Amino acid sequence: MNSTHHTHRVRPRTLLATALAALLLTATGCSSKADSANSGGDGADGVKTGPGVTDKAIKLGALTDLTGPYATLGKSIVQAQQMWADEVNARGGICDRRVEIVVKDHGYDVQKAVTAYADLSTDVVALPQVIGSPVMAALLDDIERDKVLTFPQAWAASLLDRDSVQVLGTTYDIDMIAAVDFLTRAKGLKKGDTVGHVYFEGDYGANALEGAQWAGKKAGLKVVGQKIKATDTDLSAQVSALRKEGVKAVLISAGPAQTASLVGVAASRGLKVPVVSSAPGYAPQLMKTPAAPALTALLNVVSAAPAVSSDLPGVRKMVASYQKKYPGSLVDSGVLSGYNAAQLMGNDLKKACENGSLAREDVVKAHRSQSAVDVGLGTAQNFSDKAQPASTSTYVHKPDAKAVGAAVNVEDAHTAPGVEEYLASRS
Secondary structure, eight states: OTHHHHHHHSOHHHHHHHHHHHHHHHHHHHHHHHHHHHTTOBOTTSOBOOTTBOSSEEEEEEEEOSSSTTHHHHHHHHHHHHHHHHHHHHTTOBTTBEEEEEEEEOTTOHHHHHHHHHHHGGGOSEEEEEEOHHHHHHHHHHHHHHTOEEEEEOOOGGGOSOSSBOOOSOOHHHHHHHHHHHHHHHSOOOTTOEEEEEEESSHHHHHHHHHHHHHHHHHTOEEEEEEEOTTOOOOHHHHHHHHHHTOSEEEEESOHHHHHHHHHHHHHTTOOOOEEEEGGGOOGGGGGSTTHHHHHHHEEEEESSOOTTOOOHHHHHHHHHHHHHSTTOOOOHHHHHHHHHHHHHHHHHHHHHHTTBOSHHHHHHHHHTOSOBOOSSSSOBOOSOTTSOSOOOEEEEEEOTTSGGGEEEEEEEEOOTTHHHHHHHHO
């Protein structure tokens, strides 16, 4: 996020030099990539290989945030995916090869991420982790050109319709349709009521707002938007504006700091209305802040994944293994998200191996050939239609300080009424 502040101080000439250097890098990167992709050849076992694959190893890449606003999430995802790799290797690897994950930290800085991708991309077969909608937006064309199967930890609908990019679960708009449905069904909102929606600028917030507005219109609700920046952590002004509008509920699609501020300020100012957050807007750490009582009373969270306190056998097993491997580490939604992505990537690699090729484009093909994949960590995923989300099912959670991950399931995965119609209207 800070990158935007530096650019004003950088002299145009240095900017130009950097841009030229980057261009040269990508130009040389392309030619060497093309060569290495074509020189794929066969492994000793007859399996075709390519970048990131040798006779002994399969290398995967992670472009994560370990030092920026999503650092705790990044750490959870990295650790969960490393745990998966260790488990897989203990069982003999995939396709008789050891799985290795190369981790690069971009600190949620788009320029750093672009550089890290250039470093990494010649040497990995796929990316089971890329954190951040702005990062994904900057890398989309490169990922598609390089045919690197990528699972973003970002859920904007703008990432759909690319062969090599797979949004796992639902997109933000679908979750917000489920949020509006939850408010009308479980929280008594009715036709004519006003709902506020506080959202980050950029793909994440814009896509969430799209779903909220569509569902609001269907339900006869008035949706009032409040756009914020990722650097806005005091939402007093937004709460005042929403009070003036007489909102009966608030949707929020931002980060955990923003959710805590919104709910805490609203409660202290007597705006005690239900608040529903997109999944990235909640973290267990919030239950250690002064906003905890207000969050317990007012907040629900919509997510494609179950809460980590879920009694699904796959989730319980994963939590137990994680706590044993990383004692003292927080178990949050990132652990589930990371482990789920790694498991699904493992499936794709096994399938590609059975088909005789671990070349990048064949890993993508193996991935796209599957229409009902269930690794026991939530709902089944359909990867066969790149234009549609992998799932349309949303869970509803609520904060609970005593639970693992400080959240519990309130409603199991379900496709909210209207979602199918919305997707049809959009395609």
